Amino acid sequence: MQVKPVASALRAVVARSRRRAESWAGTPHALDVLTALSCLALMALDLPGLAAADNSLTGPQAAAVLALGSATLLVRRRMPWLAFATALLFLGWLHELTLIQFALYSVGRYRGRRAGVLATVGYFVFALALFHVPGWPLGRADTLSSFLSVVVPIGVLASAVGIAAYRQDLVRELDAQRAESAVLQAVQQERTSVARDVHDFVGRELTMLTVRSEVLSMRSRETAYAKDFEELADTARRAHLVLNEIIVQRGERTATPGVEGLPALAEESGRAGSPVRLAMDPDVHALSPLRQAAVYRVVQECLTNAAKHAGGETIDVCIAAEGTQLRIAVTNPLPARRPARAPVSAGSGTASMSERVHSLGGTLTARRTDEAYEVVATLPCF
Incomplete structure (x- = not known):
């Protein structure tokens, strides 16, 4: 008798755990852990030879040292120089080049171009000095050719990739700031x-x-x-x-039209290639001018969005008074084929439309289904 409740509870626990795991997997900390584990796995490939190359370490000791070195990548966002210093130590002590690649990338990614170039130059100088130390590394006769063929490409490539990623992060952050500024400006x-x-x-x-x-x-x-x-x-x-x-007036302007301007708005949309089916209760004409202006702005913005994303499709506009609430619903089918180029849109129109509705005590929701996109706004009639 208790099997079904227990099974349901277990499924709920598993679902919650899965959602938490998925949300954690997309965090920067999860990426840092994955980076540290990847570095450790690559260095572990050299583990059998590390103890033989360095007489002071046994196999287990070498594994512990490599794990500690990889652990510095867990704080690479806040302290990338710690991983860099550890990587130089590994280079001189264990002749290990794997960690320095991750360290140079981290410095360039999280500290920028100047820090990345400085770290790369420091790495070159340190490695060149090591190549001139007698007996380091064992079995290499041609010091300069080995330096140019191994050390330089590793440093340049790792640092360049990190600096490029840093610049890309700046571009994404700038785009996000511009979009946020556009939304705030539209709301204002x-x-x-x-x-x-x-x-x-x-x-x-x-x-x-x-x-x-x-x-x-x-x-x-x-x-x-x-x-x-x-x-x-x-x-x-x-x-x-x-x-x-x-309320200071700046420049000549006319007030936002009311519901009497909706037929002309629908005709304009039809001439632009997006026909409109307009259904409006006669009671809507009795609304206050401010509410009529809000209705006009909502429909206007919805028609503009529909023309951008579903040009040529018929748009249904329904405005009805339901008791003390006014309901505005604008629905447009989604085209079977998406346009080759996404339309230019910053999302500021939706923000301004929502601001207008909320200022009058209403609500606005927008949802997308597999076949249509629908915007529903409700306003108090009084």
């Missing part, structure tokens, strides 16, 4: 756009309130309410001035 621009929309819509209402209050004040001049209407007009006027001071 969207916040500015929301603020300007607030200024346009609220300012228009305050202007109407001011004019209406002044008219009522004129009509009720001979009554006791005249002063109250004048104060109301002054209050609306001051509120408008404060709004202008808080």
Whole structure:
């Protein structure tokens, strides 16, 4: 009776362990461990001859020394010079060239070009001095030719690969910073756009309130309410001035269109090669101007993304009021063939779209299935 629960528990434990192992396998620490083990395995190939070449070590002692030397690669990101110094010791003591390759790569990879060149030059000088020591290494008569044919290529290749990897890391980091900056800029621009929309819509209402209050004040001049209407007009006027001071307008711009601009947006997308099926509840026209502007921005960005990634496919746009929530769903099928070149996209449009929705208390989700890409946004109607 207890077999099924136990089996389920075991499967859950195995699944969790597998996920942890997979997540750990992609960490820098796991790569350092793999590098150290690889270096140890390569040096172990020379293990039978190490004890014979050096009378001070036995086989087990040589294995322990090689393991300690490989262990310095575990801290190669923070202390690559430790592995480098150990590799020079191995070179002079055990005539071992394997560790120096990993050490030179680590110095170039994690300390840059100058450090890599300095380490390579230091390695050349040290090795050249060793080649001039009488009796080192045993059995080599032509010191200079051995130096040029073995030591120089090893040092140059290992250091060059490390420096190239360091430059590639810098390029990837710069690309990530640029993408993050583009997203932050898009979010800031969207916040500015929301603020300007607030200024346009609220300012228009305050202007109407001011004019209406002044008219009522004129009509009720001979009554006791005249002063109250004048104060109301002054209050609306001051509120408008404060709004202008808080939200600074720069340049000429028009407010973001509302839902009345969606048909024109759909026609524009159709002319560009991506037809749109637009379904919209009539109740959507009763939304506030800010919410209508948010609907327009979400649909606009979704149509732009669909044109980039699924040009020529029909896009379904559904806008419906469900109780107190407004639901915007934009779905486009994925093309059977991916384009030869990926479209230029920094992902900033999605960030700005999400910022607009979240600023109004809504949510936005985007998911990709095997056949379609769907964006769903929800907004409170009030």
